[in-house]
Amino acid sequence: MTSPKPAYKRILLKLSGEALMGDDAFGINRATIVRIVDEVTEVINLGVEVAIVIGGGNIFRGVAGGSVGMDRATADYMGMLATVMNSLALADAMNKTGLTARVMSAIAIDQVVEPYVRPKALQYLEEGKVVVFAAGTGNPFFTTDTAAALRGAEIGAEMVLKATKVDGVYSADPKKDPNATRYTEISFDDAIGQNLGIMDATAFALCRDQKLPIKVFSIFKNGALKRVVMGEDEGTLVHA
Numbered sequence: 001m002t003s004p005k006p007a008y009k010r011i012l013l014k015l016s017g018e019a020l021m022g023d024d025a026f027g028i029n030r031a032t033i034v035r036i037v038d039e040v041t042e043v044i045n046l047g048v049e050v051a052i053v054i055g056g057g058n059i060f061r062g063v064a065g066g067s068v069g070m071d072r073a074t075a076d077y078m079g080m081l082a083t084v085m086n087s088l089a090l091a092d093a094m095n096k097t098g099l100t101a102r103v104m105s106a107i108a109i110d111q112v113v114e115p116y117v118r119p120k121a122l123q124y125l126e127e128g129k130v131v132v133f134a135a136g137t138g139n140p141f142f143t144t145d146t147a148a149a150l151r152g153a154e155i156g157a158e159m160v161l162k163a164t165k166v167d168g169v170y171s172a173d174p175k176k177d178p179n180a181t182r183y184t185e186i187s188f189d190d191a192i193g194q195n196l197g198i199m200d201a202t203a204f205a206l207c208r209d210q211k212l213p214i215k216v217f218s219i220f221k222n223g224a225l226k227r228v229v230m231g232e233d234e235g236t237l238v239h240a
């Protein structure tokens with residue numbers, strides 16, 4: 001009997017920055033990062049090509065900086081630098097467990113990480129390396145969710161996997177509304193139309209236009225990443 005095959009050959013995994021905190025109040029929780037690396041290793045071992053976009057909310061969020069009087073664009077550049085720190089921490093943890101990870105930045109900081117060059121990223125993926133896209137889109141007023149949609153489309157990923165603090169898309173923010181119900185699937189138009197806060201409208205619209213489906217699932221649920229990759233019932237599918 002042949003073992004079941006993964007449903008996707010190439011994926012873009014978006015990791016929420018805040019999820020990296022684990023139970024800590026801020027920063028990067030080592031145990032959490034090790035667990036995430038183990039889950040990524042499982043899907044790499046299935047032969048899936050994995051690119052990752054990581055957030056920075058555990059370290060700095062541009063909106064928060066802007067709200068206390070900072071110039072918003074400056075605050076956003078700080079947020080992008082925060083994603084570089086998370087990317088370095090994640091790649092370091094991956095390289096220590098035997099995976100080969102490469103960080104590519106959307107903003108030039110050549111002494112720290114190599115710049116994002118699309119053909120190079122594609123080459124790494126074909127070689128079975130994990131590519132971590134740092135610094136979001138490289139532009140202020142965007143989010144790493146939009147960076148995930150953008151890079152996902154650029155590298156021809158078959159799906160964007162959004163690993164987050166909640167286990168799917170709800171009819172309202174489940175952290176605020178205890179009566180919110182979870183969707184097993186929802187269309188981009190409905191997600192945008194209902195203004196669902198799980199992802200920003202720019203990210204949804206880009207994925208919709210590029211016909212790139214999104215799966216939203218919990219980063220805290222053991223084995224969830226593998227189940228999504230195997231095409232099993234997990235989280236919420238957002239589709240055209």
Ligand SMILES: Nc1ncnc2c1ncn2[C@@H]1O[C@H](COP(=O)(O)OP(=O)(O)O)[C@@H](O)[C@H]1O
Pocket residue numbers: 016017018019055057145163164165166168169170171172173174175196197198199
């Ligand atoms: N309709 C919704 N369904 C699910 N989660 C939602 C919804 N609206 C808002 N949220 C919130 O969106 C958050 C997504 O988390 P995260 O990926 O960290 O987002 P961000 O990129 O804004 O940090 C969750 O913590 C959840 O409380």
Ligand SMILES: O=c1ccn([C@@H]2O[C@H](COP(=O)(O)OP(=O)(O)O)[C@@H](O)[C@H]2O)c(=O)[nH]1
Pocket residue numbers: 015016017018054055056057058060061062063075076077078079080082083135136137138139140141142143144145147
């Ligand atoms: O293309 C981008 C991506 C990110 N950011 C900044 O980086 C911060 C961290 O990213 P995000 O909030 O998406 O991280 P997450 O919510 O996933 O932790 C954002 O608040 C923005 O300030 C940005 O300006 N442009």
